[in-house]
Every structure is written in C-alpha cells, then in structure tokens.
Amino acid sequence: MRKAPGDDSGAFCCFTGDSNCYTLFPKHHPDRSTPFVERHHPELSIITPVLNEEAGIDRLFAMLAEQLDTDFELVIVDGGSSDGTVERAGELAPKGPFPATVIEAGRGRGCQMNAGTRATGADTLLFLHADCLLPDAHALRTALNAIDAAISRRGDDRVAGHFLLRFERDDGAPSLPYAFYEAKARLHRPGCTHGDQGLLLRRRFFDEVGHFDASRPILEDMRIAAAIAARGEWLLLPAEIVTSARRFEVEGLRERQTLNAILMNFAHMGWDRFLDELPRLYRNQDRVGRLALGPILSGIDAMIRALPRHERSRLWHDTGRYVRANAWQIPFFLDVHRSFRRGEPLESVSGSLLEMHDRWFDRLTDNPAGRWMTAFLVWIWFRLTLATEMSRAKKQAGNSPRLP
Numbered sequence: 001m002r003k004a005p006g007d008d009s010g011a012f013c014c015f016t017g018d019s020n021c022y023t024l025f026p027k028h029h030p031d032r033s034t035p036f037v038e039r040h041h042p043e044l045s046i047i048t049p050v051l052n053e054e055a056g057i058d059r060l061f062a063m064l065a066e067q068l069d070t071d072f073e074l075v076i077v078d079g080g081s082s083d084g085t086v087e088r089a090g091e092l093a094p095k096g097p098f099p100a101t102v103i104e105a106g107r108g109r110g111c112q113m114n115a116g117t118r119a120t121g122a123d124t125l126l127f128l129h130a131d132c133l134l135p136d137a138h139a140l141r142t143a144l145n146a147i148d149a150a151i152s153r154r155g156d157d158r159v160a161g162h163f164l165l166r167f168e169r170d171d172g173a174p175s176l177p178y179a180f181y182e183a184k185a186r187l188h189r190p191g192c193t194h195g196d197q198g199l200l201l202r203r204r205f206f207d208e209v210g211h212f213d214a215s216r217p218i219l220e221d222m223r224i225a226a227a228i229a230a231r232g233e234w235l236l237l238p239a240e241i242v243t244s245a246r247r248f249e250v251e252g253l254r255e256r257q258t259l260n261a262i263l264m265n266f267a268h269m270g271w272d273r274f275l276d277e278l279p280r281l282y283r284n285q286d287r288v289g290r291l292a293l294g295p296i297l298s299g300i301d302a303m304i305r306a307l308p309r310h311e312r313s314r315l316w317h318d319t320g321r322y323v324r325a326n327a328w329q330i331p332f333f334l335d336v337h338r339s340f341r342r343g344e345p346l347e348s349v350s351g352s353l354l355e356m357h358d359r360w361f362d363r364l365t366d367n368p369a370g371r372w373m374t375a376f377l378v379w380i381w382f383r384l385t386l387a388t389e390m391s392r393a394k395k396q397a398g399n400s401p402r403l404p
Contacts, residue, residue, distance in 0.1 A: 044072040045120030049112035053130040054083040061092045070140040074100040075119050077112040110212035110220030127199040131244040139239035150235050157205050158232025162197035163241035180336045183346045188234040195221035196243040251291035269318040294393035297386045320375025331357040
C-alpha cells in the first residue's frame with residue numbers, strides 16, 4: 001500500500017488483482033492500514049462507469065454527498081478517459097463523506113460495470129450513470145426500503161428496481177416528446193428500461209442473471225433488462241432520477257431516436273454485422289455535432305443490398321415482426337399527448353388507448369399477414385427517409401464554405 005500517484009491529500013491506494021486499478025481510502029477512515037473492503041460492508045455499493053466525464057464528476061460526488069440515512073460506497077470505473085476524469089475523481093475520493101474507489105477497466109459500460117462489482121462490498125448494488133442526479137436527499141433510502149419490501153413480498157430476491165426518469169434539458173419549456181419518453185420509462189414493457197434510469201438489485205440476483213453482456217460496447221442495459229424480466233420482476237422505485245438530455249440536444253431528438261430504433265431492431269434479430277459496423281458509421285458522442293442520418297442509413301442500405309435474396313427477405317420479415325410488436329407506442333403516445341395537452345402530470349396518463357391496442361389491434365395483427373404488412377410499411381419508410389436524409393446531407397455539403 002502506498003500513496004496514490006500525485007496525491008497529497010492523505011489518501012492511500014491499494015493495487016489489486018490483474019486489473020489496472022487503485023483504491024482510494026478517505027483520509028478520515030479510522031484505520032488506513034487495512035484495505036477498506038476487508039473492514040467495511042456498506043449497505044449499498046454504487047457503481048458508476050465513466051468515460052471523459054471530467055466536467056461532471058464534481059456534480060456526481062456533490063449529489064451523493066447530500067444523500068441521507070444510507071451507508072454506501074462509490075466505485076468509479078474508468079473505461080479509458082482521455083481527459084482528467086481519473087485524476088479529478090482521485091482528488092475527490094478521499095474528501096467525501098463516503099468511501100470512494102477509482103478503478104480502470106476495459107472500454108464499454110458492460111465491461112466497466114462488471115469490473116466495478118468486483119471492487120464492492122455490499123449485498124445490494126446500484127448501477128448509476130455519471131450524468132444522473134437524485135434530487136431527493138432520501139432517494140437512496142427510499143429506494144432501498146422499496147426493494148426490501150418487494151423482496152419480502154415475493155419471498156425471494158429476484159427483483160430489480162429503476163427510478164422515475166426525468167430529463168434535464170437546456171430548454172426548460174414543456175416538451176411532448178420528452179414527456180412521452182419519461183412516461184414510457186415508467187412501463188415495464190420490453191425496451192422501456194435503460195441504464196439512465198439506474199439499476200438497483202441484490203448481488204445474488206445480479207450473479208443469477210449473468211452480469212452485463214460485455215461482448216459488445218453497446219446495449220448492455222437492454223440485455224440485462226430482458227434477463228431480469230425473464231427471471232424475476234421489475235420495480236418502479238418511488239424516487240426520481242434526473243438524466244442529462246445532452247445527447248438528444250446535441251445530436252437531435254428525432255435523429256437520435258431514429259438511430260436507437262434501428263439499433264434496437266437489428267440487435268433484437270441478432271444481425272451482428274450491423275453491430276460490428278456501427279462504430280464505423282457512428283462517431284463517439286464527445287466528438288459529434290448534430291447526427292447525420294443520411295450516411296448511416298446509406299451504409300445500412302448497402303449492407304442490406306449485399307445480402308442474398310433470402311436473407312434480405314428474412315431481415316425485412318423479422319423487422320416487421322419487431323416493429324409490429326412495438327406498435328403499442330403509437331396509442332401510448334396519444335395517451336400521453338392527451339394528458340400533456342391538459343397539463344396533467346405523468347401519473348395521470350390513463351393508458352386507455354394503449355389498453356384498446358392490447359385488447360384488439362395486437363391480437364388482430366399478430367399473424368404472418370400483419371407482420372408482412374408491417375414489414376412493407378417499414379420498407380417504404382426506410383426508402384423515403386433515406387432519400388430525404390441524403391438530399392438534406394447534399395444541401396448541407398453544398399452550403400458548407402469551401403477551403404481555399
């Protein structure tokens with residue numbers, strides 16, 4: 001055990017295992033001579049994956065410092081930041097009122113969060129994104145009480161909780177699209193639960209569902225959400241989480257959600273080639289402006305055209321199956337719109353049109369004819385959207401100033 005590199009705060013570091021990691025112990029800890037994980041078993045371990053989060057790491061520590069009535073530790077897992085994230089986290093770790101650990105792992109949230117669990121000491125885990133906030137100082141206590149009650153009711157620990165989602169936006173004016181996504185995040189239907197809502201569960205249940213899928217750098221939250229639903233149940237925690245809308249605001253809400261829908265569709269059908277090619281088609285968030293859909297859709301079109309005819313047919317059929325199964329979002333959007341127009345809170349969304357969809361439309365279209373009809377409509381949408389986006393891209397290129 002020795003001083004953390006470049007640290008004069010009195011914190012000590014302990015290098016462990018085969019990972020490039022170090023543990024920072026608060027200088028006010030009663031016994032720094034013994035590794036913290038051997039002496040303290042907190043009620044809750046919070047695991048936060050980070051990548052180039054230097055600008056927001058102070059806010060994360062400040063927010064957690066305000067949480068009351070909960071004995072918790074924080075594990076920051078860096079995935080290869082090129083800014084000062086690790087250094088700043090290392091400066092903050094020994095100064096907070098809670099124990100904090102900073103470790104380094106491979107890139108990809110799944111890999112980072114799995115590594116983070118191995119550095120924790122609690123039986124209950126909370127996976128929390130760095131740009132998420134818990135406005136209520138009792139949010140952690142309320143969440144833990146809720147999941148304890150659910151486990152007691154079930155008689156087993158196959159329960160996972162997520163918070164009530166609210167987006168933090170630069171424009172604070174009411175927005176129907178954001179209201180829809182916030183309301184949708186309260187449902188427990190497939191594809192509605194994501195990492196920005198937080199994930200609270202027992203370590204044993206986390207082990208049972210197989211941890212996060214680290215084979216790919218994306219969609220780890222979608223896969224573990226499906227595994228949780230298959231083996232247990234989801235719980236909506238009675239506390240709010242605020243997540244940054246920066247990606248939607250920078251890239252465009254329509255553009256980003258269009259790409260998300262395409263990504264979810266191809267991931268659901270297991271089209272690995274698209275997932276392998278996505279990094280080439282899409283740049284990292286902190287280097288991107290407004291998302292240009294044209295080149296991405298053009299790349300997808302080229303990959304589809306390169307498939308043999310029978311594989312193209314199967315791809316569109318599977319797309320029709322997936323989109324038809326998610327058509328419930330249209331009546332639910334109308335339900336949200338009705339409440340939004342009346343100025344009602346999200347809790348007041350009736351869901352009457354959604355209920356009608358489930359009772360009639362879903363049953364009438366859940367057949368080969370319904371799936372092929374949906375596939376045809378999606379194909380038309382794709383061709384029209386591709387043409388529109390490529391035309392927009394050409395106009396933007398024509399308006400760009402040329403270098404001398």
